[in-house]
Amino acid sequence: xxxxxxxxxxxxxxxxxxxxxxxxxxxxxxxxxxxxxxxxxxxxxxxxxxxxxxxxxxxxxxxxxxxxxxxxxxxxxxxxxxxxxxxxxxxxxxxxxxxxxxxxxxxxxxxxxxxxxxxxxxxxxxxxxxxxxxxxxxxxxxxxxxxxxxxxxxxxxxxxxxxxxxxxxxxxxxxxxxxxxxxxxxxxxxxxxxxxxxxxxxxxxxxxxxxxxxxxxxxxxxxxxxxxxxxxxxxxxxxxxxxxxxxxxxxxxxxxxxxxxxxxxxxxxxxxxxxxxxxxxxxxxxxxxxxxxxxxxxxxxxxxxxxxxxxxxxxxxxxxxxxxxxxxxxxxxxxxxxxxxxxxxxxxxxxxxxxxxxxxxxxxxxxxxxxxxxxxxxxxxxxxxxxxxxxxxxxxxxxxxxxxx
Numbered sequence: 001x002x003x004x005x006x007x008x009x010x011x012x013x014x015x016x017x018x019x020x021x022x023x024x025x026x027x028x029x030x031x032x033x034x035x036x037x038x039x040x041x042x043x044x045x046x047x048x049x050x051x052x053x054x055x056x057x058x059x060x061x062x063x064x065x066x067x068x069x070x071x072x073x074x075x076x077x078x079x080x081x082x083x084x085x086x087x088x089x090x091x092x093x094x095x096x097x098x099x100x101x102x103x104x105x106x107x108x109x110x111x112x113x114x115x116x117x118x119x120x121x122x123x124x125x126x127x128x129x130x131x132x133x134x135x136x137x138x139x140x141x142x143x144x145x146x147x148x149x150x151x152x153x154x155x156x157x158x159x160x161x162x163x164x165x166x167x168x169x170x171x172x173x174x175x176x177x178x179x180x181x182x183x184x185x186x187x188x189x190x191x192x193x194x195x196x197x198x199x200x201x202x203x204x205x206x207x208x209x210x211x212x213x214x215x216x217x218x219x220x221x222x223x224x225x226x227x228x229x230x231x232x233x234x235x236x237x238x239x240x241x242x243x244x245x246x247x248x249x250x251x252x253x254x255x256x257x258x259x260x261x262x263x264x265x266x267x268x269x270x271x272x273x274x275x276x277x278x279x280x281x282x283x284x285x286x287x288x289x290x291x292x293x294x295x296x297x298x299x300x301x302x303x304x305x306x307x308x309x310x311x312x313x314x315x316x317x318x319x320x321x322x323x324x325x326x327x328x329x330x331x332x333x334x335x336x337x338x339x340x341x342x343x344x345x346x347x348x349x350x351x352x353x354x355x356x357x358x359x360x361x362x363x364x365x366x367x368x369x370x371x372x373x374x375x376x377x378x379x380x381x382x383x384x385x386x387x388x389x390x391x392x393x394x395x396x397x398x399x400x401x402x403x404x405x
Contacts, residue, residue, distance in 0.1 A: 001078045006113055007095050007103040013038050016063025023051070023062075031252070033106050034092035037066040042101040045069050047090055049153065049168070071096050078110055082277040085110075091270070107270055111245055114277065118241040125351055126241065126276045127258045129266040130342075133158045134166065134224055141220030151327070154255040154267060157228045162257050162264045164228030234259050235268065241276060244268055275323075291326030294339060296360045306369065310345060310376070317349040317379075324368075326361055339364040343372050352376060 013036040014022055026032060027048055034047040044066030069090040072081060074097045085091055091107035132150045134143050136159040146155055147168050157164040233251040235244050237260040247256055248270065258266040278288070287304045289295075295303075307322045323344045331338040338357060341364035345352045352375050356367025 001113075002075045003072055003078055003081050003095065003105045003110075004074050006078075006105050006109040007074070008106070008109065009103040011036055011092070011104045014062050015039055016043050016061060016066065018062050019059045020057070020062060020065065021059070027051070031108065033108070034090065036092075036094065036104065037062055038101075039063070042094060045090060045092060045094070047092070049089060069093055072105060073097075074102060078113070079277055081105060082107075082110060082274040086271060086274055086278065107274060110277070111270065111273055112249075115242055115245050118245060118273075118276075121241040121276055122237075123235055123239050123241060123244050123256075123258055123268050124237040125346065126272040127237065127266045127268040128272065129258075129353070131156065131257075131264060131266050133162070133264075135159065136163055136223070136225040136228070138224050139220060140222045140224065140227060143224055144220075154269060156232065156257050156264060156267065157224055157230075158264075159225075162232050162234070164225070164230035165232050165253075165255065165257065166224055166228045167253075167255070229253070232257050234264075236260070237265060241273060245273065288321075288323045289326070290324070291328070291361075294326045294328055294337075294361045296336075296362055298362045298365070303365070306365075307345075310372075317347040317376075319345050319347050321346040324365065326364070329357075333359045336360045341365045341368040343368045345372065349379065352379070 012026060012032055016037050016039045023035070023046070026035060032048075034045045036045055037043040043063055046062060046065045046067065050065065050067060067090075069088050070084040070093055072084070072093050072095045074095055076095075081093065084093060085107055092104050094104055095102045132146060132152060133156045134146055136157050143155060143166055147153070153168040155166045155168075156162050157166055233247055233253055233256050235247050235256045235258060237258050244256055248254060254270040256268050257264050258268055260266070275288075287300075287307050289300065289303065292300065303324065307319060310319050323346075325342045325344075327340040327342075329338040329340065336359040338359055339361050340355065340357050341361065342353065342355045343365070352372060354368040354370070354372030354375060356364050356369070356371055358364035358367050
């Protein structure tokens with residue numbers, strides 16, 4: 001399956017000479033994954049994450065923000081496109097036919113196109129089970145470090161139970177409005193639809209840097225409960241991925257809190273769904289490593305060899321897909337960073353995970369592998385005798401939509 005049927009010519013675009021303040025209200029629509037910057041020619045894309053995680057002056061030209069993202073060929077494979085979106089952290093990619101700009105493909109278009117084929121994949125196969133939360137009584141200023149420290153874009157809000165969710169992307173308009181108001185210290189500012197908000201008494205006033213500092217302080221003091229989306233959208237861990245996609249469409253969001261045994265246990269996002277579309281068949285299996293720049297005295301080939309050895313053991317299972325996530329902590333020991341490693345094995349017997357920490361990636365991966373070994377041994381000892389589904393049949397049923405392409 002290629003992207004040609006998914007190309008859209010309906011997208012938000014701006015001239016590169018326009019100021020960043022023109023973006024006020026643009027990202028209020030959750031369907032807008034990015035804006036295309038076009039002058040005489042295509043120049044690049046400005047994304048939600050880019051605005052949410054960086055500082056810019058309100059009169060800065062949009063052309064200076066345009067980022068070069070991967071360009072798709074008109075016959076680009078959908079699975080390859082999903083990989084490019086994940087690696088570039090861009091949910092909108094331009095499509096070119098030779099040197100001619102033809103339109104864009106979004107993550108939503110890809111997910112919608114394959115929804116009917118996601119019945120055989122469950123939420124538990126793709127979710128992130130390490131749930132980071134924040135209290136409803138915390139402030140926006142306390143939430144920001146959580147996004148940065150954990151490298152996440154969605155933060156469930158708890159008050160005994162999960163009562164809402166705070167999205168880094170939802171804060172983009174708040175950031176732009178703050179920058180726009182702070183220019184010259186206007187006490188009114190601009191609303192989410194681009195209209196002027198009068199200051200007290202209906203007159204605008206200008207206060208320079210004092211107003212700018214005061215506005216920023218007020219933003220950071222806002223309670224999370226005033227910014228979160230509520231009620232929170234949830235889904236059971238055992239639900240199909242198709243159900244998750246439909247639930248996201250219903251709420252117009254890109255994440256769901258996952259419930260297991262009536263408790264919040266994790267989160268599933270559109271990125272997790274895109275990752276599921278990149279799983280490879282065993283004969284061409286690739287081990288995906290996230291945070292590969294953190295590898296120290298090992299390399300990609302050695303890690304692939306380690307994963308391949310799981311197939312050789314007497315575990316009565318076959319590894320279908322493997323992913324390793326590396327995350328760096330601030331703590332150090334003799335100059336070496338504390339690393340968290342999580343290994344996920346998707347097998348014909350289910351999902352197995354092992355997490356470990358160590359000083360350096362090699363130590364962390366070794367610890368995670370030891371945990372995984374114990375879980376595989378427990379599975380072997382307690383597994384019931386069942387007739388496994390034919391191997392090729394399982395893959396065609398689960399991933400036939402892209403193998404067809």
